Amino acid sequence: MATNTDTNTSPTDDTASKRVVDDPILEIEDTNVTYSEGDTYVLEDVNVTIDRHEVLGIVGESGSGKSMFASALLDAVPDPGLLTGKIHYNRKDGSTVDILQMSDEELRQFRWEEISMVFQGAMSSFNPTMKVGSHFKETLRTHDKNVSEGMEFARELLENLYLEPERVLDSYPHELSGGMQQRALIALSMVLDPEVLVMDEPTAALDLLMQRSILQLLDNLQSEYDLTIIFITHDLPLVASLADRMAIIYAFQFAEIGPRDEIIGNSAHPYTRELLNSTPNLDAPLEDMQPIEGEGPAPVNVPSGCRYHPRCQLATEKCRTDDPPFSPVDGGGGHRSACHYREEAREEIPLNFGKTAEDFDQQLVSDPTDGPNAGSTATLETTSDTPLLSLDDVEVHFGEEQSLIERFTQDPTVVRAVDGISLDIEEQDLVCLLGESGCGKTTLGKTMIGLQKPTGGSIEYRGHDIWEAKAGNTDIPYKEVRSALQIIHQDPGSALNPNRRIADILTEPLRHTHPNIGRAERRDRMHSLLERVGMTPAGDFLERYPHQLSGGEKQRVALARALLMDPDAILADEAISAVDVSLRIGIMDLMLELQAEFDTSFLFISHDLSNARYFAEHGDGRIAVMYLGEIVEIGSAERLIHDPRHPYTEVLRWATPNLDLDAMDAEDPPIREIDVPDPVDPPSGCRFHTRCPVAREACREEQPKLAELDDGDGAAACFREDPNHAYWNSEPLDGAAENPEGLEQH
Amino acid sequence: MNYYLRRTVRIPLTILAVATFTFGLIRLLPGGPFTQLRIQLIRQGVPAEQVNARIEALQNIRPDAPLWQQYLDYLIGVAQLDLGRSISLNAPVIEILARALPWTVFLVVTSTVLMFVIGVLIGAIQAYKEGSRFDKVASGSSIFLMAVPYYIFAVLFLFFLSFQLNLFPTGNAVERGIEASLSAEYFLSVLHHAALPIIAFTIGGVGSTALNMRGNGIQVLGEEYVEVARLRGLPDSRIATKYVAKNAILPMYTGLLLLIGFRLGGTVVLEQIFSYPGLGYYLISAVNANDYPLMMGCFLVITVTLVIAVYIADLTYGLIDPRISAGDSDGY
Amino acid sequence: MVTETDSSSPDDIDWRSETSSAEMSQRDRLAEFYEQSIYEPAVVAWSDVRTRLGIVILSVYLLMALVEVLGLWRNPAPNQAPRLLAPFVNMQYPLGTTQSGVDLFALIVDSTPFILLMVLAGGVWATSVAIVVGTISGYKGGTVDTVITSISDFFMAIPGLPLIIILAIALSPENPILLGVILTINYWAGLGRSIRSQVLSIREASYVEASRTMGTSTHRIILKDVLPNIMPYVMVNFVLAARYTIFASVGLYFIGVLPYTGQNWGVTLNNAYNQGGLFTLEALHWLLVPIVAIVGLAFGLILVSQGMDRIFNPRVRTRLTGKSESVEEESDNENTSAWV
Numbered sequence A: 001m002a003t004n005t006d007t008n009t010s011p012t013d014d015t016a017s018k019r020v021v022d023d024p025i026l027e028i029e030d031t032n033v034t035y036s037e038g039d040t041y042v043l044e045d046v047n048v049t050i051d052r053h054e055v056l057g058i059v060g061e062s063g064s065g066k067s068m069f070a071s072a073l074l075d076a077v078p079d080p081g082l083l084t085g086k087i088h089y090n091r092k093d094g095s096t097v098d099i100l101q102m103s104d105e106e107l108r109q110f111r112w113e114e115i116s117m118v119f120q121g122a123m124s125s126f127n128p129t130m131k132v133g134s135h136f137k138e139t140l141r142t143h144d145k146n147v148s149e150g151m152e153f154a155r156e157l158l159e160n161l162y163l164e165p166e167r168v169l170d171s172y173p174h175e176l177s178g179g180m181q182q183r184a185l186i187a188l189s190m191v192l193d194p195e196v197l198v199m200d201e202p203t204a205a206l207d208l209l210m211q212r213s214i215l216q217l218l219d220n221l222q223s224e225y226d227l228t229i230i231f232i233t234h235d236l237p238l239v240a241s242l243a244d245r246m247a248i249i250y251a252f253q254f255a256e257i258g259p260r261d262e263i264i265g266n267s268a269h270p271y272t273r274e275l276l277n278s279t280p281n282l283d284a285p286l287e288d289m290q291p292i293e294g295e296g297p298a299p300v301n302v303p304s305g306c307r308y309h310p311r312c313q314l315a316t317e318k319c320r321t322d323d324p325p326f327s328p329v330d331g332g333g334g335h336r337s338a339c340h341y342r343e344e345a346r347e348e349i350p351l352n353f354g355k356t357a358e359d360f361d362q363q364l365v366s367d368p369t370d371g372p373n374a375g376s377t378a379t380l381e382t383t384s385d386t387p388l389l390s391l392d393d394v395e396v397h398f399g400e401e402q403s404l405i406e407r408f409t410q411d412p413t414v415v416r417a418v419d420g421i422s423l424d425i426e427e428q429d430l431v432c433l434l435g436e437s438g439c440g441k442t443t444l445g446k447t448m449i450g451l452q453k454p455t456g457g458s459i460e461y462r463g464h465d466i467w468e469a470k471a472g473n474t475d476i477p478y479k480e481v482r483s484a485l486q487i488i489h490q491d492p493g494s495a496l497n498p499n500r501r502i503a504d505i506l507t508e509p510l511r512h513t514h515p516n517i518g519r520a521e522r523r524d525r526m527h528s529l530l531e532r533v534g535m536t537p538a539g540d541f542l543e544r545y546p547h548q549l550s551g552g553e554k555q556r557v558a559l560a561r562a563l564l565m566d567p568d569a570i571l572a573d574e575a576i577s578a579v580d581v582s583l584r585i586g587i588m589d590l591m592l593e594l595q596a597e598f599d600t601s602f603l604f605i606s607h608d609l610s611n612a613r614y615f616a617e618h619g620d621g622r623i624a625v626m627y628l629g630e631i632v633e634i635g636s637a638e639r640l641i642h643d644p645r646h647p648y649t650e651v652l653r654w655a656t657p658n659l660d661l662d663a664m665d666a667e668d669p670p671i672r673e674i675d676v677p678d679p680v681d682p683p684s685g686c687r688f689h690t691r692c693p694v695a696r697e698a699c700r701e702e703q704p705k706l707a708e709l710d711d712g713d714g715a716a717a718c719f720r721e722d723p724n725h726a727y728w729n730s731e732p733l734d735g736a737a738e739n740p741e742g743l744e745q746h
Numbered sequence B: 001m002n003y004y005l006r007r008t009v010r011i012p013l014t015i016l017a018v019a020t021f022t023f024g025l026i027r028l029l030p031g032g033p034f035t036q037l038r039i040q041l042i043r044q045g046v047p048a049e050q051v052n053a054r055i056e057a058l059q060n061i062r063p064d065a066p067l068w069q070q071y072l073d074y075l076i077g078v079a080q081l082d083l084g085r086s087i088s089l090n091a092p093v094i095e096i097l098a099r100a101l102p103w104t105v106f107l108v109v110t111s112t113v114l115m116f117v118i119g120v121l122i123g124a125i126q127a128y129k130e131g132s133r134f135d136k137v138a139s140g141s142s143i144f145l146m147a148v149p150y151y152i153f154a155v156l157f158l159f160f161l162s163f164q165l166n167l168f169p170t171g172n173a174v175e176r177g178i179e180a181s182l183s184a185e186y187f188l189s190v191l192h193h194a195a196l197p198i199i200a201f202t203i204g205g206v207g208s209t210a211l212n213m214r215g216n217g218i219q220v221l222g223e224e225y226v227e228v229a230r231l232r233g234l235p236d237s238r239i240a241t242k243y244v245a246k247n248a249i250l251p252m253y254t255g256l257l258l259l260i261g262f263r264l265g266g267t268v269v270l271e272q273i274f275s276y277p278g279l280g281y282y283l284i285s286a287v288n289a290n291d292y293p294l295m296m297g298c299f300l301v302i303t304v305t306l307v308i309a310v311y312i313a314d315l316t317y318g319l320i321d322p323r324i325s326a327g328d329s330d331g332y
Numbered sequence C: 001m002v003t004e005t006d007s008s009s010p011d012d013i014d015w016r017s018e019t020s021s022a023e024m025s026q027r028d029r030l031a032e033f034y035e036q037s038i039y040e041p042a043v044v045a046w047s048d049v050r051t052r053l054g055i056v057i058l059s060v061y062l063l064m065a066l067v068e069v070l071g072l073w074r075n076p077a078p079n080q081a082p083r084l085l086a087p088f089v090n091m092q093y094p095l096g097t098t099q100s101g102v103d104l105f106a107l108i109v110d111s112t113p114f115i116l117l118m119v120l121a122g123g124v125w126a127t128s129v130a131i132v133v134g135t136i137s138g139y140k141g142g143t144v145d146t147v148i149t150s151i152s153d154f155f156m157a158i159p160g161l162p163l164i165i166i167l168a169i170a171l172s173p174e175n176p177i178l179l180g181v182i183l184t185i186n187y188w189a190g191l192g193r194s195i196r197s198q199v200l201s202i203r204e205a206s207y208v209e210a211s212r213t214m215g216t217s218t219h220r221i222i223l224k225d226v227l228p229n230i231m232p233y234v235m236v237n238f239v240l241a242a243r244y245t246i247f248a249s250v251g252l253y254f255i256g257v258l259p260y261t262g263q264n265w266g267v268t269l270n271n272a273y274n275q276g277g278l279f280t281l282e283a284l285h286w287l288l289v290p291i292v293a294i295v296g297l298a299f300g301l302i303l304v305s306q307g308m309d310r311i312f313n314p315r316v317r318t319r320l321t322g323k324s325e326s327v328e329e330e331s332d333n334e335n336t337s338a339w340v
C-alpha cells in the first residue's frame, strides 16, 4: 500500500514506512512460551508492538514458533505450555488491559470480540457435524449479541468475500470447497466485529490464485472494518503484498522486524536476505536464487549464541558465543534486527531481485536465438522422430459410482478431469503442468505415466501404446514401460511406507532393475545414491524409518527411489509444495542436476508459476497451463511470463507474488469469479468465459482451439489470437472489460 | 434421501436371503433339522407312508415335491407368517414367537441403550481427565470387564442375589397370575424380573464401550475445531455435547450395528440362565426337545429382528451424521 | 545397528554400475530376520506393563497345557477325592473337589489343551478369513468388491450364537479345531468389512502408488505395503476373536447345546450350576474355579492385545531398541481395540 498510486488510501498508508509505532493496539513485552518446566523455549523474549490498523506480516519456517506467537496473543497456548510476560491490549476507548492477567470469564469475552483468530485448516476448524450457519449463531448467542442483527452482518461479510450467504450458511462444512471454507472461516472470525484478526497460515492449503484472491479480499475488509491484521505465514512474497510491516521469526525468536519496504528492499539480517534470495519468483535471474543450507533447529537443541549461526554464511566466533541483541537498525523507522553484522549482511548478501525485470526482458528480446527457449526448440526438433511419450486427444472422464437404483433414476454425473489433450514429451524433455486444483493436472500427469487409464484417446511410449502393452498386444514388454515412467508424490508424509526402513524402501526398485545382486552390492548402490541426493551419512539414513526423516529428506528418498528404476520420465506431482520454502530451490536444483545425469524427462506439476518458471527455465522446458481439463496455453517459461497470451495465464501471473516493490501492491484480480466452476458441468464455449476478464458473447458459444502462435513459441486457445475472429465484434459479457490494460490485442 | 431409499430397498432383499438360507439349513444340511425330524418321526413309530404328511403338517414343506416347489412353499409360508407347528408345545410356531419376541427386544434394547449411555459417559469423563487417577482406575476396570463374559455376571447375580439373598426372582418375565395391563403392579413385576438379566447384559458391554469412547474422545479433544470453539467462548457444556460427544460417538455407531447382532445372539445364553421366556429361551427349549419347526422358526425370527434392528440403527446414523446421507460412505 | 562411516562406500559399486556379484548369504538373511522379527518385537512387547502381565498369564495356561500333555497330573475321575472339598485346604487337591469327588484342578488342566486349541483355531480362522476377504475386496474393488461385500453383509445379518447352535446340532463337532471354526463361522464378516475400509484408504496412499508405478506385483504390494499397516488392527482383533471363541464355547457348553465327551470348563460350570452349585455356599468354589479359568485366559489375551499395536509401530520400535530418535513428534494413538 505504501507506494501505491491509488488515491483512496487507508489511514496507515504512506506513513507506515516512516513512522515508529505511535498508536499501539498490542504491546508485547518479554514474552516467553516454555515447555517441560521451563527447559525448552518455543517462543523466547518477544518484545514487539503492534500498531492499530496495521497489517503485520510474520514470516517463519515451519516449527519456528510462529504459531505459538499467534496463540500467545489470545493467551491460548496449548497445554502444557507456559506463557509468561506481558501482553498489553489498548482498547479503543483508551483503557489498557494485560491479556495474561485476565480472568477466565474476561478472557472468554475478550477473545473473538476484541482479538479473533483464523486457523490454517478451515476444514478442521469447523465442526463437521454442524451447519456453517450454526457456528455463526452459537458464537453470537454465546457473546450475548442480537442474533438476527449479527446474522445480517455475517451475510454482509460473506457477500464481501464473494460467497452466496444463504447457500454457505445452510451447508455442512464438507459441502464447500476449500477456498469457500476458508473464506467462511474468515467471516466467522469477524462476526463479532473484532479489532484484531490473527491469521495463522490462513491460506497455506489453497491454490496460489485462491490465496491471492483471499488476500485481496482481506485488504478490502481491513480498510472497510478498520481491522488490525496479524498475518502469519511461511510464504514471504505472499504476505509482502498485503503487509505494512513485516517480521521474521527464526528458531523461536524474532530475527527482524520493520516496515515492509525496509524488510524486502533493505533487510539487515542474513536470514531474511537469504530467505528472499531463496524464494522462487518471477523476476530474479535464476542463477542468483540460492537455497539456504541446513534446516531450522528443534526446540530441544537451539544453537548457542546467534541461533542462525550454523546456517549463516557470515558467522564468526562472536556469533557462536554471543546472542545478538534485537536492536534498532539505523535509519529505518522502527526497523530492528538481531544480528551482529547488519551492515556486512547488506553488503555481502546482495538481493537477487534488485536487478529488475527489464534487464531480463532486454536479454530476451535482444537475443532471441540464444535463449534457453531456442535450445529447447532445438532439442525438440532433433529428437522428434518418435517422442518419448505421445498423447493423442486423451480424455479421462470419471463417472461417479452409482448404485443399482440410481442407474435407473439419474443421469450419470461425469467429471471431465481431462478433456481432449494432445501433447508430445520428447526424450529429456521438461514439461510443467500449471493450474488450479481441480483443473485435471494431476490426472493428466498420471495418465501420462500410465497410472490412469484414459477413457478416450491414446497414449504412446516410444511409439507403443501403453495400454496395449499392458494387455500384451505389443512387442515391447509392459515391464519396460512400467519401469520407464516413475513418480514423486506431493506429500512426503505418505510417500514412504511408515513400516519399512529406508534400506527396504530403496531395495524395492533394485529388485526390479537388478534382481540378482547380493546384500552388500545392494547397500553400496543405495549408499552412493543417497549421498548423491545429499543425504549423508548415508549408512545412517539407510537404517532409519521414514518418521525419523524431515519432509525434505523424505522427498529426497522418494527421488532416489524413482531414480533407482533408471526411468525415462519422472512425474513430480507438486513435489516441493510441502517442503519448507528455504529448501525448495535445493530440491528443484537436485532434480534438475539429476535430470542431466540420468537422461530422464521430467513432468512437473504445480499451481505456482514461480516454481514452474524456475524449473522450466532451468531445464529448457515448457509450461502447459491447464484449465478445467484442457490445455489453454503452452510455451517456454520466458514467453509465458513476459508475453502471456491467454487471459488465464495472465491471471496466474497476477496471482504469483512478486518481490518487486514497485509492482508489489496488488491490483484487483483480473478475474470475474473467484471460484472455479463445477467440472461436472463445465461452462459452454470457452470454459474460461465465466471468469475471463475480457470475455465476450462469442466466447459463450464457440470453443477456441489450441493454435500455434505466429509470433512466439508455443500455442494458446483464445479467440483474441485471431484478429479476424467474430469475437472482436461481439459484446463484452457482464462484468468483463472492454479492453483493459495489459490485455491489449497482440 | 438416496441413502434412506437404498437402505429400505435392502430390507426385503436381506430377509429373502435369510429365509432362503434358513430353508437351506432345514432342507439341505446333512444331519440338519429336516433329516433329524424324519428320523425322529420314524422312531416315534409313525408309519413310513405318513411321515411326509406329518412333516408337511408340522413344517409347511411337502417332502415329496421337487425342491423348488418346497422352496416356494416355504417362502409363501413365511410370507403368510406360517412357520409351521411346534411339536413340543403343540401350537403354531408364530404364536409362540409372537409372545416371546417382545421380551427379547425389551432385554436387548434396554441393556444396549444402558450400556451405551453408561459406557459413553465413563469414557467421556476419562477422555476429559486423561491421565488422572480416575482414568487409570476406569481403564483398568474396563479391561477387566472385557475379560468377563456377561453370563458369568448372570450366574453370579443369580447365585448371590436370587438364590442366596432372595432379592430377585429366578425365572419368568412376570409374576405368575399378573395379567398384562397398564397397571403399576404389572410394570414393577416386569422390571423386577428383567432387572438382573439387563444389568448382567449391560455390565458385560460397558468395558469396551468406555474404552472405545475414551480413545475417540481423546482424539476429538485434540481436534482444531474444539480449540476454535473454545476460543469463540462457547460454554463447556455445549462443547462437550455438540462438539466432543457427537463427533466421538459417530465412529462408534458402525460398531454398534455389529454389536446389536452379537447381543441379539447372546440372549440365547442369557435367557436360558434366567429362564426368561424370550426367543433365545424357546430356541434352546426347542433344541432340547428336538422341536425342529420351533427351532427354525426361532432362528428365522431372531435373524429378521436383527435385520430390522440394524436398519433402524442405520437410519438414525443417517440422521446424526450429515456426511453419510450425502455420499455413499458406509462406514464399516 | 550398522555403523558405517560417512562417504566411504567400500567398493567401487555406485548406483549406476552394471555389475552384479555375490548372492545375499543365508546367514545375513537369518540375522536380519532375527533382528526384525524376533528381537525388536520382543523388546517392545516386554516394555509394556500390560503386555508383560498378559504374557505371564498366558504362560501359566501354556504351562497347564504342557502339564496335561506330558501327563504330570492325575486325570479327573469321580470319587477320586472327598466330595466338595474347599480349595487350598488339601494341597493334594489344590482347587478343591466337586460334589462327585472329582479333583477340580485336574478338571481344569485336563481340558486346557482342548480349549487353547479351539481358541487358537477360532482366532486364526476368523482373522485370516477376514484378512483375505477384506484385502481382496478393498484392494481389488469393482465387481469382486461388490460381491464380497454383499456376502459379508449377509453374514453380518445373521446372529452368531443361534447359527452356531443349529450348525452344532447338524455337525456335532467334537474336534477342537472344527469347533473353533464353527464358533467363529460368521465372526469374520464384520472384521472383514473394517479391514476392507482400512485397505481402501491404504490403497490410495502415495507409497502404494509408487510401488505400483515401479511395477511391483500386487501380491507383493499387499504383503509389504498393505498388510504391515493393518497388522496392529488385525492383531488386536485376533485377540478379540479368540476371546469371542472362549466366551461362545463356554456359554454354549454351559447351556448344554454343544456336544461333548468328557468335561471341560464350560461343562464343569454347567454341572456346578445344575447340580446344586447355585444353592449353597459350600459349592461356590465349584462354580468359581471354571469362571476364574475362563476370565483369566480372556484377561491375559486382552492385556497382550493392549500393547500389541506398539509392536508394529516403528516409532515405538526405534525408541525402545535404542536407535536414533524420531524427528517428528510422538503421536500416541493408543486404543485400537474394536468393540464387540
Ligand code: SF4
Pocket: A269, A270, A271, A306, A307, A308, A309, A312, A313, A314, A315, A316, A319, A324, A338, A339, A340, A341
Ligand atoms: S549474528 Fe552472526 S550468525 Fe547471526 S545472523 Fe548475524 S552474522 Fe549470522
Ligand code: SF4
Pocket: A646, A647, A648, A686, A687, A688, A689, A692, A693, A694, A695, A696, A699, A704, A717, A718, A719, A720
Ligand atoms: S476465448 Fe474469450 S473467454 Fe476464452 S479466454 Fe479468450 S477472451 Fe477469454
